[in-house]
Amino acid sequence: MTIATNNISLPADWRDFWALTKPRVMSLVVFTALCGLLAAPGDIHPVIAFTAILCIATGAGASGALNQWYEAEMDAKMKRTAGRPLPDGRMERESALQFGIGLAAFSVGIMGVAVNWLSAGVLAFSIFFYAVVYTMWLKPNTPQNIVIGGAAGAFPPVIGWAAVTGDVTLLPVLMFALIFFWTPPHFWALALFMKSDYGAAGIPMLPNVAGQRVTRNQIFGYSFVLAAVAIAPWALGMTGTLYGATAIVLNLLFLGLAFAVWRSETTEAAAMKAEKRLFAFSILYLFIAFAALALDRMVLV
Amino acid sequence: MSEQQFDMGPKKVGDLSLEESRAVRARQAGRSRVMAIVLFGLCALFFAITIVKVGVWG
Numbered sequence: 001m002t003i004a005t006n007n008i009s010l011p012a013d014w015r016d017f018w019a020l021t022k023p024r025v026m027s028l029v030v031f032t033a034l035c036g037l038l039a040a041p042g043d044i045h046p047v048i049a050f051t052a053i054l055c056i057a058t059g060a061g062a063s064g065a066l067n068q069w070y071e072a073e074m075d076a077k078m079k080r081t082a083g084r085p086l087p088d089g090r091m092e093r094e095s096a097l098q099f100g101i102g103l104a105a106f107s108v109g110i111m112g113v114a115v116n117w118l119s120a121g122v123l124a125f126s127i128f129f130y131a132v133v134y135t136m137w138l139k140p141n142t143p144q145n146i147v148i149g150g151a152a153g154a155f156p157p158v159i160g161w162a163a164v165t166g167d168v169t170l171l172p173v174l175m176f177a178l179i180f181f182w183t184p185p186h187f188w189a190l191a192l193f194m195k196s197d198y199g200a201a202g203i204p205m206l207p208n209v210a211g212q213r214v215t216r217n218q219i220f221g222y223s224f225v226l227a228a229v230a231i232a233p234w235a236l237g238m239t240g241t242l243y244g245a246t247a248i249v250l251n252l253l254f255l256g257l258a259f260a261v262w263r264s265e266t267t268e269a270a271a272m273k274a275e276k277r278l279f280a281f282s283i284l285y286l287f288i289a290f291a292a293l294a295l296d297r298m299v300l301v
Numbered sequence: 302m303s304e305q306q307f308d309m310g311p312k313k314v315g316d317l318s319l320e321e322s323r324a325v326r327a328r329q330a331g332r333s334r335v336m337a338i339v340l341f342g343l344c345a346l347f348f349a350i351t352i353v354k355v356g357v358w359g
Contacts, residue, residue, distance in 0.1 A: 010324055010325060010328050011325065011328045011329060011332065012328075013328060013331060013332075014331055014332050014335040045353050047346075047349045047350060047352075047353045048350070048353060050346075051346065051350060054346070114350045114354075
């Protein structure tokens with residue numbers, strides 16, 4: 001921020017640093033990590049559990065800061081992101097980079113020392129995957145950016161599980177797969193009605209590159225894979241009927257909304273009600289699915 | 302009067318007007334307060350982790 005009369009640069013506000021961490025994304029990360037931690041067999045001291053969740057949240061914040069540092073110019077071209085601290089000129093770019101690296105080092109270091117080095121290693125890899133593989137490599141270069149990049153957001157429940165058990169078994173892998181296959185229909189629903197925004201920034205999202213019909217087909221297709229992965233923990237006997245029933249209901253609803261998106265021929269963003277409904281429901285879907293999984297496992301284990 | 306006194310380059314801290322100085326100090330104070338809270342929280346957390354690790358608590 002500057003005082004217009006004399007062009008004095010003010011130091012960035014602490015709220016701008018907070019905004020760099022993408023707090024809304026962080027809330028989903030913290031929730032899924034907590035569910036992974038609660039679903040894991042074994043005991044963990046509440047202080048160590050709190051430390052693990054804090055480190056996962058801080059690691060997600062580091063990923064967000066590094067992402068915003070790299071994408072500052074792209075963000076300035078999109079309405080949705082133009083108000084962020086860097087494109088809005090409220091902060092020096094170097095500050096965002098230093099903040100991101102500092103948070104990353106802190107979160108991985110504390111996780112390793114206080115919890116265990118397996119969870120610290122997976123956390124380090126997830127930050128690297130989001131900041132480098134997804135942000136710098138996949139996102140600007142391929143319309144499949146969301147498909148492979150979805151892995152970055154899928155690690156938190158695995159880290160939560162590893163924090164308790166010190167290993168990674170089939171159930172955390174299925175939790176990873178649940179977020180991984182949830183990401184494409186979730187983001188492509190958003191990309192359908194934000195197509196012009198992504199186009200303005202030159203990001204090759206699927207609707208801009210392959211067209212709306214292909215995107216709608218892919219959303220519908222991935223919804224079936226998501227349903228299979230979501231029901232698998234119950235079908236394989238790793239959870240009880242609480243999760244099984246919840247997963248079946250959630251996925252029937254998800255498939256219904258994805259079917260409406262598939263059938264729709266709307267090209268006007270303002271008229272894309274089915275796409276907006278699917279996007280909104282997909283967020284609720286993930287919260288309910290993970291809450292049911294954690295609750296079920298807490299009852300079962 | 303020397304020419305340097307009319308230099309229109311970037312202002313030094315001492316050259317700020319009262320309004321500018323207040324705005325800068327308010328930002329610095331806000332950041333310092335948040336930093337103090339974060340550092341205090343970390344001290345408490347590290348103390349708790351240490352106590353748990355040495356097996357005194359839980």
